[in-house]
Structures are given as structure tokens and as C-alpha cells.
Amino acid sequence: MALKSVETSSVRAPASAVDASERELLERIARSKDQAAFRTLYGSYYQRLSRLLSRMSVRREDIEEVINDTFWVVWTKAGEFRGASQLSTWIIGIAYRRALNALRRAKIRPVSDEPFDEESISVMSTDAAETDGQWLALGLARLPVEQRMALELTYTLGHSCEEVAAILDCPVNTVKTRLFRARETLKQVLPALAGMPGENS
């Protein structure tokens, strides 16, 4: 049986052309402290990192500090990037570690401590997408940060398993385990998914 294409438009695979373009910007920063190149690189990551940090339970008012800490490192260490990985892997990895440090120092407070109000979800809603989105928020909020990040890096940023491992600084098998557990948790929460297994057999 030929599988239909599983790469949906919602999943964005990092393109090598994008990486090459971003590396060129980094080289300009390293070579001549090019502010325009730095601004362009900053702009291409701002939204991505904002979203990722939001998923990590970093409060909105603290996200800017983590992003700027990350790009401070990019500015000062641009010349030391050796290209062993994709540039996005390097930058997102820095942001992830900065955010974890910030959370550990408790200078940035996790918002997932706030209880999710299941009563606020209208399961009778006729807007299925809205209801699914609410259940998804519930499910994601229940995941430990590491699992949430593995899911986000895979499905939103389109990273491979090896890239996710590099960003999270852990073995590939650990990434698989985290994602496996995240999937199990989400299936328990998302009603539409909970009823799926076996239906297509």
C-alpha cells in the first residue's frame, strides 16, 4: 500500500536554502559586526522563539528577556559557530537553555501552575476546531516542559529527531521517549484522538 504524503502544509521543514541564507547573515555579524544582518536574523527568529517560549510557560513579559539573552550570545559568539549543526538548531538550543535557567532561577514563573478549567470547555460546541483547540491547550498544559518542547520542535518547527536531540541536549532515544509519553498523554486528553485507534484497521 502506498502511503499518501504525510507532509502537511502545517508542518514546516527547515529548508537548506534558509539555513544557508541565515549562515551568511551570521558570517556578516562575525566578520564586520553588521547591524543590518543582525537585525534581519533577529527578525527571522523573534516570532518562532516567542511561540516556543510561550509553550515553555515563560510569561509573556519575560519572553523578551530570554530572546535578547539568546541574541546577545549570537552577537558575541557568532564567530565561534562551526556549522556542525543547522544554525536554527544552535540558536533555538541557546534559547531553550536560557529559558530553562530562567525557570530554575524562578525569575520567570511557570504559568502551567494555573489550573486549567475543564468546565470552560464546551464539549457541545458546534465549532469542532475551537473545542479541539481548547482540549489541546489542556493536554499541552499537562505535559512536562521537556515533552512539550519535543512536540513543538517536531510539529511546529519541523525538526528531525536528531535536531530535536541537539536542541534539547539529550540522546535521540530520550527524545523518542519524551514524544512517546507526550503522545500518550495527549491521546488521553483529546477526545477525538482517544477514539481513533483501531478505527481504520
Added chain:
Amino acid sequence: MSPRIPDTHAEAWAMLPWLANGRLPASDREWVEAHVAQCAGCRSELEAQRKIATHIHQDNVARDASSATGSDEQRSFNKLWARIEASEAAAPAGGAVADGSVPRISRTVRWLVAAVVVQGFGLALFGFNALRDDSGRFVTVAEAPTERLGAPAVRLVFAPAASMADINTLLTHQGLSIVSGPGSSGNFTAELSADAVASGASAASVAAVISKDPNVSFAQPVAR
């Protein structure tokens, strides 16, 4: 090269997220797809993962629409750039911290930087006060500037939310110095430095650039 033989259902199951996002290496994709083709459970799980990916994407789109804006991004960058400039001014020879750690600017240093910025504004305003004529009347920005005759200048109004750091960064980057203001409508007049003029900048070009900056509500060249 012979294709890899599927090890176990569990191994294929663990790789489904990357089959779903299209990032499974070709060597693994071949055998995982072969397994999925004959395993109803994995096909169902693959569908479930695609649904989760779609939900997350839709949720992100909604979050993006309600969260950061272009002006947020510019404001954040201006803060970072001011921090970089402050750091490099403090350590012109080295710049970066040797171990790559993020230097935490102490509260004292932040206050000092803020004080310097405020002082700069104070001096500019003091200079403006010095422009009073003999009768004590202020020379308003609506009148032709009398100081540094011939220097290209722009008239501008800062956005209400612009911080001192934003304004300082903006002025520094454009080689501008405030010579008068604020006027009755909050407008300032700023002159281009000799270096900026030497590098080809004009009042019109600078006004065109800064008028697009989110920290500026209005900018136009001053006719002299």
C-alpha cells in the same frame, strides 16, 4: 544498499512523529512506511499525530495573531541594541565576555545608563533654554532655527510608548542630536551630525527612515 529490516512495531511506532512531519531519514522512512502499510495500529496512530500537528499549528496561528507585533519586535531589538552598545562602550577592547555568558547588567549600571540618557536630554533642553533671545522669549520649533546654521535637521514627534532607551538608540543610529523641543505638540528638532552628512545622509533621507520607526509618530525634514 539493502533496506533496513523493521526491528519491531515499537520502534516504528516511536518514529511516527517524524514520518508525520516529513523529516524521517530516507533509510528509516523506507522500512517504517513498509511497516505502517501493514499495521492498522500504526496507520491510525499516524493519523492521530497528523491531527495533533494540525491542532498545534492552528493554535500557534491564533497565538501569533493575538501576541507579538512588528512594533513589539522592533522595541525588543532596540533594547537589545542599546544593551550591546552600552556593553561595548564599557569594554571597547574586548566587547564580548570571554566565557560567552550573558553579562547581567547590574541595577546600578542600568541606573547609570538611564541617568546618562536623561542627562543627555537635560543638556539638550538646557541648550534649548540657552536659545532664548534677550527678551526671554523661547525660540520655538515653528521658527527657523538659529543655531548651527545650515546643518540639516528633521522635526519629529516620538511615539507615546517610546522609552528613553528607544529614543537614545534611534538618535544615535541616525547621527541626530536634539537641538530644540519639545514644542507645544511634543515635537523636537534634531540636527544631523557632520559625520552623518559626510556619509551621504540628508534631512530628507533620515526623515524618511525614522518616520517608519515605531518609536516615531511623525518626522519631516526642516527647510533651512
